[in-house]
Amino acid sequence: xxxxxxxxxxxxxxxxxxxxxxxxxxFGTYETREEAEDANAQARFLAxxxxxxxxxxxxxxxDIYVADTWWPGYAQTELGTRTLRRYREVWxxxxxxxxxxxxxxxxxxxxAEDMKSRLLKTAGxxxxxxxxxxxxxxxxxxxxxxxxxIGSNPFKEIRKPKSKATEAVVPxxxxxxxxxxxxxxxxxxxxxxxxxxxxxxxxxxxxxxxxLMPIKERGDVLVIDRAVEPEADYNEEExxxxxxxxxxxxxxxxxxxxxxxxxxxxPVRADxxxxxxxxxxxxxxxxxxxxADGKPWWTTDYNNWRNRQWRxxxxxxxxxxxxxxxxxxxxxxxLRLREGWAPSRVAKEAGHSTATMHRVYEHEIEALxxxxxxxxxxxxxxxxxxxxxxxxxxxxxxx
Numbered sequence: 497x498x499x500x501x502x503x504x505x506x507x508x509x510x511x512x513x514x515x516x517x518x519x520x521x522x523f524g525t526y527e528t529r530e531e532a533e534d535a536n537a538q539a540r541f542l543a544x545x546x547x548x549x550x551x552x553x554x555x556x557x558x559d560i561y562v563a564d565t566w567w568p569g570y571a572q573t574e575l576g577t578r579t580l581r582r583y584r585e586v587w588x589x590x591x592x593x594x595x596x597x598x599x600x601x602x603x604x605x606x607x608a609e610d611m612k613s614r615l616l617k618t619a620g621x622x623x624x625x626x627x628x629x630x631x632x633x634x635x636x637x638x639x640x641x642x643x644x645x646i647g648s649n650p651f652k653e654i655r656k657p658k659s660k661a662t663e664a665v666v667p668x669x670x671x672x673x674x675x676x677x678x679x680x681x682x683x684x685x686x687x688x689x690x691x692x693x694x695x696x697x698x699x700x701x702x703x704x705x706x707x708l709m710p711i712k713e714r715g716d717v718l719v720i721d722r723a724v725e726p727e728a729d730y731n732e733e734e735x736x737x738x739x740x741x742x743x744x745x746x747x748x749x750x751x752x753x754x755x756x757x758x759x760x761x762x763p764v765r766a767d768x769x770x771x772x773x774x775x776x777x778x779x780x781x782x783x784x785x786x787x788a789d790g791k792p793w794w795t796t797d798y799n800n801w802r803n804r805q806w807r808x809x810x811x812x813x814x815x816x817x818x819x820x821x822x823x824x825x826x827x828x829x830x831l832r833l834r835e836g837w838a839p840s841r842v843a844k845e846a847g848h849s850t851a852t853m854h855r856v857y858e859h860e861i862e863a864l865x866x867x868x869x870x871x872x873x874x875x876x877x878x879x880x881x882x883x884x885x886x887x888x889x890x891x892x893x894x895x
Contacts, residue, residue: 497514498511498513499513510527510529514539555599555600555601558596561638562587562595566637569637571633576749586623586630590623591631600638603635603651612654628654635650636649667826667827667830668696669827673824676812678883679808679809680692688806690767695821696824696827697761697763701847704720704750704847705784708784710781710782717760723749725745727744727746743794743795743796745795759845763876828846834872834875839853839857
C-alpha cells in the first residue's frame, strides 16, 4: 500500500508499507508517486517470493517495538511491579524520544556508547545504568524474537558505568535494636516490636515480613515465598482515574522470585508466639501484619508506620533519622557472620548472591576473622536483659 501525505514545505511524501508478520512495515518513502508505485511492485514481488520478511527484519522504530512488543510480551509478564515502575520512569523521561530516531536494525555498540555518554551528562550514573540494562533487555528480546539479526546484543558489548563506592555498612547493634523494640513494647505496640525483630534478626525485607503467615513457620525455619507489592503500576492517566486506591497491595513473588528458608532464632520464635497470644490467636493463613479487613498493609499504611511510629522509635533510641527499617537487615546478617556462618549460607538465607555478600559485607567478614564465635541468641538475650535491667548468666559468652 502507498500512503501519500503533504509535508510542511509543500511537497508530498509517498510512503510504501507492506503487512509482514501481522503488522504494517515501512518499505520506504519516496518523492514521487511513480517511484512509490515501482517500490510497491517490488515489495509485492518480494512478498510473493518469500524474501520480504527477511529484508524488513529490524525495520521498526525502537520506541514502537518497545511499546507494542517488548513491554506486553516481556516486561509485564517477567518483571516485578517496582522494576516496571522504575523502567517506565526511565523510558518516558530519558529514552523514548531518543529511541524514536532509530530502527531496531540500526542499534549498534556505537549508538549504545553515544547514548551512555549523553545520559551520564544529563541523568547521572544510576539512571544511566538502569537505561542501559533496560535497552539490553529490549535487544535481547529482539534477538530471540528474530527482529534483530545483525549480530550480538549491542548494549551488552559496552561497559556499564560504575557507581561510586558506597560507604561500609554499619549494622545496628542488638542493644540498639532492642532500644527500638523497647519503645514499641512500652507503647503496647507488640505488632511493631515483632516486625522489628523479624527485620533485624531474620533479615527479611519489609515487603517479605508483611506477607508472613503462621503457616510459613516450619519448626526452626521460616519459609519466605511471598512478598507484598503494589497492586498495579499506574501510569499518569490511570492515577487520576484510580485516585484513592493507589496504595493497594497484593501478595506476590519475592524480589528475586525464588523461595528460601530462614533459620529462626529462639528469641524471634518467642516474639511471634507473644504476638499470636496478644491477638487472641492467629489463623494459619492470616497475616501477622494486616489491615483491619485482614488484607495486606497498603503502601500508604507502611509509609505511615515508617514516618510516624518508626521515626518516633528512632528518636527515643537516639538513632539517626535517616535509619531505614530496611537497614535492620544488616544486623541479622552481621550476627550470623559473628556466629560463624559461612558467607555463602548467610547470602542464601538473606536472598541475595554470594558476590553481593562479599561486596557489601567485606569489611565485616574481614573484621571477624580470628574472632571468637558469639551465638546470636545469646547476644539478643544479653541486649534484652540490659534493656530490662535483668542479668543473664548465659548471655553473650564466646564459644
